[in-house]
Amino acid sequence: MDALLLQFLNGLDKGGAYALIALGLTLVFGTLGVVNFAHGALFMLGAFCAVTFNKILTLEKVVLDPEQKTAWGTPLEIRTPYVEAWLGDFGAFLLNYSVPVSIIVAIPVMLLIGVVMERGLIKYFYKRPHADQILVTFGLAIVIQEIIKHYYGANPIPQAAPEIVSGSADIGAWFGLAGTIVYPWWRLVFFGFSVVVIGAVFAFLQFTTYGMVVRAGMRDSETVGLLGINIQKRFTVVFGLAAVVAGLAGVMYTPILPPDYHMGMDFLVLSFVVVVVGGMGSLPGAVLAGFMLGILQSFASMNEIKSIFPGIDQIIIYLVAVIILLTMPRGLMGREGVMEE
Amino acid sequence: MTKLLDREPVALVVFSAVILLMPLWLTPLGANYPDLLQKFAIFAIFAMGFNILFGLTGYLSFGHAAFLGVGSYAAVWSFKLFTMNVLPAIAFGILFSGVFAFLIGYVSLRRSGIYFSILTLAFAQMCYNLAYSVLTPITNGETGLQLTLQDPRIIDRMFGPAGAGLPSTNFFGLPMSGYPGFYFCAVMLIICFFISRRIFKSPLGLTLLGIKSNQNRMNYTGFNTRPYTQTAFVISGMFAGLAGSLLAVTDPLAGAERMQWTASGEVVLMTILGGAGTLIGPMLGAWLIKYFENIFSAFNDATLEQTFSFLPEPLANAAVAISGLFVGEGWHLTLGVLFMLIVIFLPGGIMEGWRRLVRWIGGGGGGKAKTESAAVAQPAE
């Protein structure tokens, strides 16, 4: 029983990550009609916001000590971190909380990246064939990746969660079953965070006038334009929003998955599958599909199931995608006529 | 000149000459060694076949590499079980990939647009993941399926005992490595070009184009499009299978990575880069990508220093430092930049550039073409 519960938790956690990435993608892909192969790169850039923030906090003053030698005979470098030296306890506090605090940095940075990308490049591709969109965004993704690789190397860069949430929570104890259900605090934080972000995006689109206009524009941008509303500007904002959501997912995922330059590509295919299974043009569909695939993947990885169907955990996501797309022509909640041509 | 090329015999002769003389005209580009030439021919077939589906019919398959992989595995198994002669291997490769394409196509073609793409992607990824792990007895997993000394090779054994080392693939005695291998692939490419050209001009091709421009309208006229799309899918899968088996012919090894989504994505990129829907565009795209992958990745600091040694030292150092970002381990960056530049400035790929060039030459300076291209290029900064 607790094994099932644990797998369910895993599924929720995974699903949160899938849903977050797919949410931004479906905003751009299912609604603006742009096949954005650079979405994974945005996720990765978010993660590297956290890395960069941490790097800045751990900048060190390097003094050469000619008395001591390294193993290869050069003077030993004595390193003292600036931030801790200047800010003392507050510096140590910042360093401890560097991942969550870097969200504050990541939001404006990702917004800026998103807006620049849309204004500088994507804007000109709304009317172009999807093939061109694929080529240009794939090219962009490679360029972004290679730049990150050039500065940070190819090795993963570990990011620690704050100490207070670095251990595991004994969830079972809350219900009087101590020791049965133990789950990492950070994963619980991540799950909560993803729910909050998803909720915020929905609230923005559903309950604000701005969001209403955006939704209208997604349905029929021409009519909205005729009403004298600058829908282009709103699309820019939507793209920026998608970049921020992807970036935040990246930031919060770093303690679970030490980021490297390639992590965006690793998630790219998966996020497309999630979006399409959810149905083109449907935000709730993408979220639902994210959680569903996450949970199914977790259950499929259980030894009891793997022993009946060897290798099922490797293909479950694709298998489910095939079954759903064959039984439901437009995925879980897709709108008619979006990207069916 | 363009008019002349429209005539089939002329087109075929010119095409054959260009392909067969590749070792010659690729010399100044440093690409005249057998392996790369073989890859040029093979991936041209792959892209050409993909183009029959995507360029003509408008169905974007994101799992075409699965057929490449199936073709390779079938060919290597033919080498292992029956004979080192390449003809059965190719036949098996085409047959198996054709069957696979029929099955996958039958299911996937029930959906269109992005739903179709994801279905094909899902099938290919399942093939890849299984080939890498649980299907290892058939695929030899990570290491790739290879020839071994213990292989039965039934037909070859009937004609003589096994030698001490591993036999090489042959075409009735002619070994299929090095330049003979290239010419074999080149002949296959020419045949494929011929078939593909025939399809383009045939009623089938026109129907497919009709499906691309408006499938609904085709359906409303009471026209059942499914058999046509299914045919295109299977033909395209068989081209991929041929390419896969040729990979095994020139180098008898089949690895699971051939089926990964990155490989499927690569052929999509090749086709778009060259110009989807054009006859030879995809081939040019394939050449460009393979050239960068093999030649640009091989530059290192030492070769760069040699290249720039004619410059004064500080200048040479700067040139090496800057160009070093784009070659060697940075070759992906060059590829990415190239993708963006081409799609921004040449919507329609390399073939669009070619058409503009022809127009420019034909128009005697072509003021009109220039302004037109400026208008298209302008929004892209």
Added chain:
Amino acid sequence: MSKIALTRRNLLKAGAASGVALAAPMSFVRGAYAEEFCNMPTGSTVTLGFNVPQSGPYADEGADELRAYQLAVKHLNGEGDGGMLNTFSSKALKGNGILGKKVEYVTGDTQTKSDAARASAKRMIEKDGAIMITGGSSSGVAVAVQGLCQENGIIFMAGLTHSNDTTGKDKKRFGFRHFFNAYMSGQALGPILAEQLGKDRTAYHLTADYTWGWTQEESIKNATENLGWNTANAVRTPLGAGDFSQYLTPVLNSGADVLILNHYGKDMVNSLTQAVQFGMREKQVNGKNFEIVVPLFSRLMAQGAGENIKGILGTTNWNWSLQDDASQAFVKSFGQEYGFPPSQAAQTCYVQTLLYADACERAGAFTPPQVIEALEGFEFDGMGNGPTLYRAADHQCFKDVLVVKGNENPTSQFDLLEVVKIVPRDQVTYDPAIFGGELGPADVKKC
């Protein structure tokens, strides 16, 4: 269609060739008829091919391998301080290149894919005239390139490859491996595990689902079970799974008290990080501390796993903190050149290059069969791993294996691994027959 840059010379060439269109290109095969064997060096230089991952997950490892190769070339050509040439027991190398020919090199990107690696190796053989290929950072690539080299009669000096298959089931006459393998890891690690963790342990394996993972799982399982351990379960995980939580949660309640991670590279970094997050290091099972073991370690991976690596046991081929003269000499010249110490991948690649050069010198020729003969059964010392034997039966090096653990108190950002024990060579030597395979012939081949 053929609008390419036509120079006058090419035009002339093309004109001359058009008459014999088909036959002409054959004559451009570089001097194939004059050679006694493929890529025989005829001028004043000899070309080596360094085939390393420059993109993909192992790009940093590849970059380090390339640094080592460049250093080796320098030392062979008599530049720099000579590094391990000074400590190497064989004194055949004079610092004047190989057999008096200056060493040059070409590089290529394996992308950690068999196809790309073979294409790159073929380019080196067919275009660049490389007489020896070396490098690689995974067993799949090593086996694929080794097979290619056997067919082409080119010697392959494997880089980092840990699978038993490389010198077991897939061994080749032209392929040589200096790096240790999964079996040796198990033999070395087993007794230390029993000594440090006790003999009544229950292990749970998480294994990367491909050939290397399987051979390692099998080797470690056999070694630990012989010492009295139980195996609770051995679960296969997909390569590049990213999030391993669904495989880690069953470990918690399985009754196992040791988790063995048969992962490498990114998989290992992720699974270890996540296992620690699940509180496995603070856990108590059956009254014993829960432990995590990573049988194959590298410093670059340790860097990626950060704090989580501290105190974790594993094995490694070599570590820069070793105090013998050879290791010190190598660390010194590498550190002075690049400003940081070399990784184990760098060491094995450097040593492989030197060993090849030395074998040519001792054989007095570049002819592959003679070089192979010089390498087979070669006993040497002074390369950082103690006395070492290149066994003739399977072309595997036998040398001491290091059992290491993550350093609890690193003195620098590179000081991540602490040597627990140097397991002597005799303890890890095995019978070559257990893995099967055949080396095949050592024929001279023309290109």
